[in-house]
Amino acid sequence: MGGTIYMNSILIAINFIKRVLKEKSTLLYFLVFPILAGILASSMTQQKEIEVGVLNKIIGDGLIQVLQQDNQYKIIELPDISVEEAIKSKVVQFAIDIKSLDTTNPNGIKIYALKDSQDLQTFKGKVENYIVNGGVVEATEEAQSNTFGEGRIVIGFLSMFVLMFMASTIALFLEDKRGKTLMRMFSAPLSEYDITMGTLLGSVAIGTVQILMFLLLTCTILNINYQAFIGSIFIIMIFFLIAATALALALASFISDIEKYNAISTLVVVPTCLVGGSFFPIAFMPKKLQNIAQFLPQKWLMEAYDKLVMGIGIEGIFNDLAILVLFGIVFFTFGLKVLKPSVDEL
Numbered sequence: 001m002g003g004t005i006y007m008n009s010i011l012i013a014i015n016f017i018k019r020v021l022k023e024k025s026t027l028l029y030f031l032v033f034p035i036l037a038g039i040l041a042s043s044m045t046q047q048k049e050i051e052v053g054v055l056n057k058i059i060g061d062g063l064i065q066v067l068q069q070d071n072q073y074k075i076i077e078l079p080d081i082s083v084e085e086a087i088k089s090k091v092v093q094f095a096i097d098i099k100s101l102d103t104t105n106p107n108g109i110k111i112y113a114l115k116d117s118q119d120l121q122t123f124k125g126k127v128e129n130y131i132v133n134g135g136v137v138e139a140t141e142e143a144q145s146n147t148f149g150e151g152r153i154v155i156g157f158l159s160m161f162v163l164m165f166m167a168s169t170i171a172l173f174l175e176d177k178r179g180k181t182l183m184r185m186f187s188a189p190l191s192e193y194d195i196t197m198g199t200l201l202g203s204v205a206i207g208t209v210q211i212l213m214f215l216l217l218t219c220t221i222l223n224i225n226y227q228a229f230i231g232s233i234f235i236i237m238i239f240f241l242i243a244a245t246a247l248a249l250a251l252a253s254f255i256s257d258i259e260k261y262n263a264i265s266t267l268v269v270v271p272t273c274l275v276g277g278s279f280f281p282i283a284f285m286p287k288k289l290q291n292i293a294q295f296l297p298q299k300w301l302m303e304a305y306d307k308l309v310m311g312i313g314i315e316g317i318f319n320d321l322a323i324l325v326l327f328g329i330v331f332f333t334f335g336l337k338v339l340k341p342s343v344d345e346l
Contacts, residue, residue: 013205020169020206035217040157050119053078053092063098063130064329087114094123097340121284146218151226153307155198156278158214158237160269163244164199165210167265169203170248174258200332204238205244207280228308236304239324246331253335277302297327 019108048059054064056234067073078086078095086092095112109127113120215234218224227232254260273279275289276298282290304320 008194009201011199012195016172016199016202017205019172020202031091035109039222049074050094050123050258051076051092052123053095055095057099061345063127063285066130067126067239084112087112096127150224151228151309152302152305153235153279154218154224154226156235156273156298156302158211159240159244159276159278159301160273161214162207162211162237163247163273164265166203166207166244166248167251167262167269169206170199170245170252171258171261173199173252174261175251190307200245200249203248204241206239207241207245211241214295226309228305232308232314233305236308236317236321236324239321240297240301241329243324243327246328246335247297249335266325272296281306283323297324299326300324 048074052067053076055078060197064075067075076092078092093113097110097112111120111124112123124279211234215230215237219226219230220323247268249264252261255264255279275285275295276282278298281302282293282299285293300320300323304317304324307317
C-alpha cells in the first residue's frame with residue numbers, strides 16, 4: 001500500500017516535469033534564467049577599491065598592514081593635505097587619524113568621511129575589531145554577518161530567483177484547477193497526499209537542476225568566491241528550495257486566478273527577501289523588522305550561509321536547516337488541507 005502511494009506521487013512528479021519542459025516559455029525561462037541571474041548578481045558584486053587616507057601611519061602601522069591585506073582598500077598617506085580637503089576633493093573616500101591604539105582613549109582614532117554608507121560602516125567595523133582584540137584580527141559572528149561579500153549577495157539573489165521560479169512552475173497547478181484537470185485527478189483513486197506530494201517532488205527536482213546550474217555557472221565562469229564549500233551551499237539551498245516550493249504551493253491552493261497569483265506571489269517574494277536579509281544583513285534593520293524576519297525562510301537561509309563562511313560545518317547549522325524544513329511542512333500541510341476542489345469547482 002505504501003509503495004503504491006509513493007509510486008503514484010513519483011508518476012505525478014514525472015508527468016509534472018514533462019509538462020513544464022513542454023512549455024516553450026517555461027523551458028526558455030528554465031535555461032536562460034540561471035545565466036541571466038548569475039550575470040546580474042556578478043555585475044552587482046564587483047568590488048570597488050576604496051581609497052583611505054592615513055595620518056600618523058607609524059603609530060598605526062599594524063592596523064595599516066591589516067587594511068592593506070584587504071584588497072578592497074588602497075592606503076594613501078596624507079602628509080601635505082588636510083583631511084577635510086582630501087575628502088572634499090575626493091582624493092580619498094575615508095580618512096583615519098591614528099593618535100593612539102589605546103582602547104581607553106576615546107579620541108585615539110578618528111575616522112572621517114563625506115557621508116555615511118555601508119562601506120564606511122564595514123570599514124569602522126574592521127578598525128574596531130582590530131582595536132578591541134589588541135591587534136589580533138578575529139572574525140566574530142556579528143562582524144561576519146555585517147559584511148557584504150560577493151558570495152552573500154549572489155546567494156541572496158538566488159533565494160529570490162528560486163522563489164520566483166517556483167511560483168512560475170506552480171502556476172501550472174492553477175491551470176489544472178481552471179481546466180478541471182485537478183477535478184478529474186481527484187475523481188481517480190488518488191489521495192490529496194499523492195497529488196500534492198507529486199507536484200512538490202516535480203517542482204523540487206526542477207529547482208534542484210536550476211540551483212545546480214546557477215552554482216556551476218557562478219563558480220566556473222563568473223568566478224564568484226562563496227568563501228565556503230560549494231557542496232554545503234548546495235545543501236542549504238535544497239532545504240530552502242523545499243520551503244520555497246511549499247510556499248508557492250500553499251499560495252496556489254487558495255488562489256484560483258493565475259493573474260492574481262502572479263501578482264500576489266511577486267508581492268510576497270520581493271518584500272520578504274528585503275526583510276529576510278537576502279540583500280543586506282538584518283542587523284542593519286529596525287528591531288521590529290528583525291523580529292518579523294524570524295518568521296521568514298530567507299532569514300534562516302542567509303544565517304546558515306553566514307555560518308558556513310565563518311568556517312562552521314553542516315553539523316553547526318542543523319537548527320537553521322530544521323527550521324527551513326519546518327517552514328516546508330507548515331506550508332505543505334496548509335496546501336494539502338485546502339487543495340481539494342470545492343463544491344463549486346466540481
